[in-house]
Amino acid sequence: MKELEEIRKEIDRVDKNITELFEERMKLVIKVAEYKKENNVPIIDSKREKNVIEKNIKYLKDDRYSEVLEEFYINLMELSKKLEKKQIYSKKNENLSTSIYGLIGGKLGHSYSPYIHKLIMEKVSLNGIYNLFELPEKKVKGALETFKIINCGGLNVTIPYKVDVMKNLNEISDEAKKIGAVNTIKFSQNGMSGFNTDYIGFGKMLKKFKIEIKDKVCVVLGSGGVAKAVVQYLKDNFAGKIYIVSRNVQRASKDYDECIISYQELLKINGDVIVNCTPVGMSPEIDTSPVSKEVVSKFSSALDLIYNPIETLFLKYAKDSGIKAVNGLYMLVSQAVASQEIWNDISISEDIANEIYDKLEGKIKS
Incomplete structure (x- = not known):
């Protein structure tokens, strides 16, 4: 004792x-x-x-x-x-203001973006709120000017304005120029700058789930805005061959230099990575898939940028075929993290992104 x-x-x-x-x-x-x-x-x-x-x-x-x-x-x-935070944001600090962030788009419906950004701001001690701004096309330009006047913290952009907003911006990042679409806007004394964090988020997703694309045969389903970001990332990171599958081959050929094929021609392709960039299979239409199980089984990895449901029919085909299946949830979180990094000139650790990803996955499953 x-x-x-x-x-x-x-x-x-x-x-x-x-x-x-x-x-x-x-x-x-x-x-x-x-x-x-x-x-x-x-x-x-x-x-x-x-x-x-x-x-x-x-x-x-x-x-x-x-x-x-x-x-x-x-x-x-x-x-x-x-x-x-207590020292910087004390009540004595009369200049303290809450930064306004948000997502602008045509029809936003239910979005997890406010929840994700709330978690990010809590983790990195940022004082701000994130709202959804559903706007008709004729009001987008005026809204951007208003956000600029009120010193908005930053905006995300979704369908159908990712291309249209570019004409209102003072600067556009290199990757956004190559993609031809913007999904993140930063406000500064120099005006409005555009970025594409879908590109960054897709890369983070590949890294987390250890999906190799160098010298691989990659197939991208769909030819819309997010497909452009995916294709550009594949090109920049030395994918061996890229096929873009579209329901309108002629129209898609105007936007891409890559090989454009129809869904019928896809039946002849054997590849390594197949990426669904279409909304087919998204909740509530969960009993549909952009391609058949026969097609999916010809690849070693299947990525679906849809995150609700967590497992689409497309990914179920992949699992049943014994190949790697990855949904778009980590890409969603990573592009949001990248947006906050751009808006606030900070670096956010992958640990924070992983923690938010786990929380969001649990929220969606529950």
Whole structure:
């Protein structure tokens, strides 16, 4: 018993030292917050956090504690960010305003974007709200000007305005120019800039699920706006052969340099990756698939950019055929994360994207 008491006394001594060092660290955190407040620097810095964890793990003399130390620093930095946020967004800060973000489109219906962006902003300590703005075509230009006047935090763009909004923008990113479509708008002193985060999200999805496309035969179902982003990513990352399948081959041939084939011609193709960029199979029409099980079985990976339902009939065909099946949920989350990075000039860790993905998957399944 006496030995236990001695050990506890040693723990008390160490705890006292930890508390003193904690207080010293928090004072430094407040100084960092004051600098960020004065210089308009975002609270989150995922790269810095990762470096801090890796650096301090190396200081350990006993590797058995590395996992616990990592968890300790993750929690410590969460507390630090909470204190920074309190310091920056205190009631004394009369200049604090809530940034407005949103999605503009023709018919938005039920969208998970507000839920996703809410989670992102909570994770990276951003003060903002994300709304849906359903607009008729004749009001899009005026709405963009209004968003610019009110200093909007940023906008996402969906069907049918991904192409039309480009004529109202001051700058367009290289990938958006090549794709010929914009789904993200950033507002700044220079005006409005357009980006395509579908391109980024598709790439993140391939990476997460370990789908190789270099030198592979890839088939893209559909020829609309999101298909353009997918095709451009495949081209930029050295896909071997790309086939675009369209119900209107002649019309699609005007938009693409790649090989355009009909759904009948697809029956002759054996490939590696098939990507569904059409809305066929989306809820509530869940008993349909853009292609037959016979077609799907000729590939090694099947990707469906639909995320509701989680498993479309197209993906069920893939699973039944014993091939890799991936839905579009991670792409949805990743393009939203990329949008926030663009709007706020920050870097967001993949851990945050993975956590939001898991939460959203559970929400949709429930």
